[in-house]
Amino acid sequence: MKVLDVQSLVVFYGKINALKGVSLSVEQGQFVTLIGANGAGKTTLLNTVTGVVEGTEGSVRYHGKEILNRYPHDIVRLGIAHVPEGRKIFPELTVEENMRIGAFIMKDRTRVQALLDRNYELFPRLAERRRQEGGTLSGGEQQMLAIARGLMSDPELILLDEPSLGLAPLLVEKIFEFIVEINRLGKSILLVEQNANLALQVAHYGYVMETGRVVREDSTDRLRSDDAIKNAYLGIG
Amino acid sequence: MLAQQIINGITQGSLFALLAISFAIVYGTLRLVNFATGSLYMIGAYTSFYVVRHVSSNLFVSLAIAAVVGFVMGLILERLAFKSLRGVSRIASLICTIGFSLFLNELAAVIFGRETRVMPSVYTGTAFRIAGTNIIWLQVIMILVAGVIVIGLQLLLFKTKMGLSIRAVSLDYKTAGLMGINVDRTISFAFGLASACAGVAGVLAAFYYNSVFPVMGTLPGLKSFSAAVFGGLTSIPGAILGGYLLGVIENLAVQVISSGYRDIVGFIILVVFLLVRPRGLLGRKIPM
Ligand SMILES: Nc1ncnc2c1ncn2[C@@H]1O[C@H](COP(=O)(O)OP(=O)(O)OP(=O)(O)O)[C@@H](O)[C@H]1O
Numbered sequence A: 001m002k003v004l005d006v007q008s009l010v011v012f013y014g015k016i017n018a019l020k021g022v023s024l025s026v027e028q029g030q031f032v033t034l035i036g037a038n039g040a041g042k043t044t045l046l047n048t049v050t051g052v053v054e055g056t057e058g059s060v061r062y063h064g065k066e067i068l069n070r071y072p073h074d075i076v077r078l079g080i081a082h083v084p085e086g087r088k089i090f091p092e093l094t095v096e097e098n099m100r101i102g103a104f105i106m107k108d109r110t111r112v113q114a115l116l117d118r119n120y121e122l123f124p125r126l127a128e129r130r131r132q133e134g135g136t137l138s139g140g141e142q143q144m145l146a147i148a149r150g151l152m153s154d155p156e157l158i159l160l161d162e163p164s165l166g167l168a169p170l171l172v173e174k175i176f177e178f179i180v181e182i183n184r185l186g187k188s189i190l191l192v193e194q195n196a197n198l199a200l201q202v203a204h205y206g207y208v209m210e211t212g213r214v215v216r217e218d219s220t221d222r223l224r225s226d227d228a229i230k231n232a233y234l235g236i237g
Numbered sequence B: 001m002l003a004q005q006i007i008n009g010i011t012q013g014s015l016f017a018l019l020a021i022s023f024a025i026v027y028g029t030l031r032l033v034n035f036a037t038g039s040l041y042m043i044g045a046y047t048s049f050y051v052v053r054h055v056s057s058n059l060f061v062s063l064a065i066a067a068v069v070g071f072v073m074g075l076i077l078e079r080l081a082f083k084s085l086r087g088v089s090r091i092a093s094l095i096c097t098i099g100f101s102l103f104l105n106e107l108a109a110v111i112f113g114r115e116t117r118v119m120p121s122v123y124t125g126t127a128f129r130i131a132g133t134n135i136i137w138l139q140v141i142m143i144l145v146a147g148v149i150v151i152g153l154q155l156l157l158f159k160t161k162m163g164l165s166i167r168a169v170s171l172d173y174k175t176a177g178l179m180g181i182n183v184d185r186t187i188s189f190a191f192g193l194a195s196a197c198a199g200v201a202g203v204l205a206a207f208y209y210n211s212v213f214p215v216m217g218t219l220p221g222l223k224s225f226s227a228a229v230f231g232g233l234t235s236i237p238g239a240i241l242g243g244y245l246l247g248v249i250e251n252l253a254v255q256v257i258s259s260g261y262r263d264i265v266g267f268i269i270l271v272v273f274l275l276v277r278p279r280g281l282l283g284r285k286i287p288m
């Protein structure tokens, strides 16, 4: 069953045609990755799904329901969390305030507390630093916070935009372990990555984008062993 | 005499502080200066003029009604000057607030007349004496009202969900939206809140100076804008400090120099201060 189903999505920034008819889908419980070079349109795709950017044509369905061009604050209520590019944590708010803001849509306090406990358990580093301002965390911790904050809305589908950006290799692996763990807990995942090597190792299915189009899609096993992909994205030929 | 001027300064500073807060809230959430703030103050003052005539001469009734009127005016202004122009350009919104201000002032002149209307004197009894100076109840009430609003705002901003929304939107509205915060509604609310502050200040001014007239908000608006800039423009505590400092400094200047220079003293201090410290007193890159 498809959780997310994007069909022939077209997006313009003024005259710039950033998406030229992109189709992509995520099945229930699936871990999907979207790779591609700088400027391919990966962030634009995520932003259009969550209503940050307006789409001109095509459709975005969530559980079969059209959600294209809905407000971001409505999308998150449907069960889609977006962990944006560059983390975008609130640096002046404490770790805990950041987490609580992630649960903004929750009315039930005990549920928020339960989510808080669960996510602190998942990210003990954040629990230790809960009173600290978000901006004082290290890059890796900030990324953990961004992911944990996304989890606080108890989403069904999580969109992650380059969580490895600017992190040391060891930390990247750590972050990826978390993502795999989150997927194992039952969340469907759409991961945008430039680190294709790692992304294709952990995800089930992959899409490759080039200048506003999906140029390849396949199971990650097959993508990994594809010569063209190896040459262009994996740096091994 | 000196004590008298300081007391007058603090009282007047309460008005500046409320207006400066109004500037700071709007700037904090929208990164825009609302030059119609002085006109919202004027509308608050006229509201009290008519409330006194037709409803009740009680100052607090005026305050409550003017706060509501200010809030609604703020929502209208926000829709016209900001929401409809959002994403067009900042300058367009800025000019729109100036236009709105002139429009409101003219409208007031047409509807209410250009002449100064007289307000009744209330709470003129002496509350207590300090250093041979009489402090009247109205002054005490003004300072208390400003204090209550300031504390109320802090509670709202830091203890409520709406406050969290306002802070999040002012820090990063895009990400705030992703968290499920209704950005448009939050901005409207903040704008209404800011306008209500200006309206309340207008009521206090009407009773304090016993007069209302269409352009009464222009000078206080400009002065408190400088007070807000002095305080850092995005900081509410800064705005409060700036407002009170301006009130006291102005009144002391009257004493030391001459009353003719009263209106420019604040601006001179502002310019000199900003040359030394461009961020303002408590200004950070961070709002509120
Ligand atoms: N706000 C914007 N205004 C105009 N053009 C934009 C805007 N955002 C993105 N673009 C353009 O749209 C195209 C796709 O950008 P996008 O950010 O989606 O790429 P990306 O695949 O996420 O790249 P990266 O890997 O560098 O993050 C690029 O050509 C970019 O310059």
Ligand SMILES: [Mg+2]
Pocket (backbone or CB within 6 Å): A042, A043, A044, A085, A161
């Ligand atoms: Mg990107």
